[in-house]
Amino acid sequence: MKKIVLLTAAAVLLTAAGCNTIAEQSETSVISEISVQSTAESSLVSEEKTQENNIPGLTEYDELDTAEYTGEDLKRFNGYSDDFYILYDSNNEVTIDGFISNKPIHNESDAMEQITAIRSLLRLINPEQQLVYSSNSGNKELYRFKQYYGGIQLYSSSVSVHIDTDTNMCHYLSCNIVPYQTLKKIDMEPDVSEEDIYQMYADRISGLHIKEMVIWDMDDYCYSPVLAYKAETDDEIYILNADSGEIIQDWTTIMT
Secondary structure (H helix, E strand, O other): OHHHHHHHHHHHHHHHHHHHHHHHHHHHHHHHHHHHHHHHHHHHHHHHHHHHHOOOOOOOOOOOOOOOOOHHHHHHHOOOOOOOEEEEOOOOEEEEEOOOOOOOOOOHHHHHHHHHHOOOOOOOOOHHHHEEEEOOOOOOOEEEEEEEEOOEEEEEEEEEEEEEOOOOEEEEEEEEOOOHHHHOOOOOOOOOOHHHHHHHHOOOOOOOEEEEEEEEOOHHHHOOOEEEEEEEOOOEEEEEEOOOOOEEEEEEOOOO
16 A cells, blocks of 8 residues: 555656646747747848848948057157147048158058048048049149049049158148938939939020939038039039939039
8 A cells, every 4th residue: 555655656746747847848948939039030120220221322331440540640740740730620621731641652552541541530431432532643742532422422522632742741631521420311312313304404404414423512512412413515514403303503614
């Protein structure tokens, strides 16, 4: 009789242990399922963000981790001269009067390397992705780089590196660029097509020809640039808003 009772008790304990094990496995399964679901949701969110950042016409610039010069470095390159200065004005322009490096510049690659080394001082993220060299027609005293966004040139934004002929070093730099956070707000999909423009001005402007698409950043538009068409006639240039078709600005090409 005692043996039967002991065996029955053992069976109860084993059954209870088995139930606990099943319960634990069940809980583990639920946690695993939640984890998988959470991972799937995170993946979906990540995918949505990726799609969001890959909107046609927009450009996400890569952050650089290469060495940079600070304002203190530039002061040292200039022997802590009182004549050296870095000036920031209200029109997105940065001016550096003095040497930006202790190295000479022999070509546009050297100039780009030195711009990259002071990118934070110029409010740039990745100059090689934002700037395109503009021919200086053999002028070795000046290297100019135009700013681009989404493959489209900003009309007036650029970085100019001026070279001292005795040392072949940059002794003056002017940077007039539109900050990346401002560029991200531009609607890069035109609401008005080239065909629409031709129809709008068929009876108003004779011989109008659309030359290219630009990002207009002149005057007050330096704070809120817009996508625009640059169009020409034989004696006039027109900047036309790509969202409305209206004339933003025009000027004559005839020299008086």
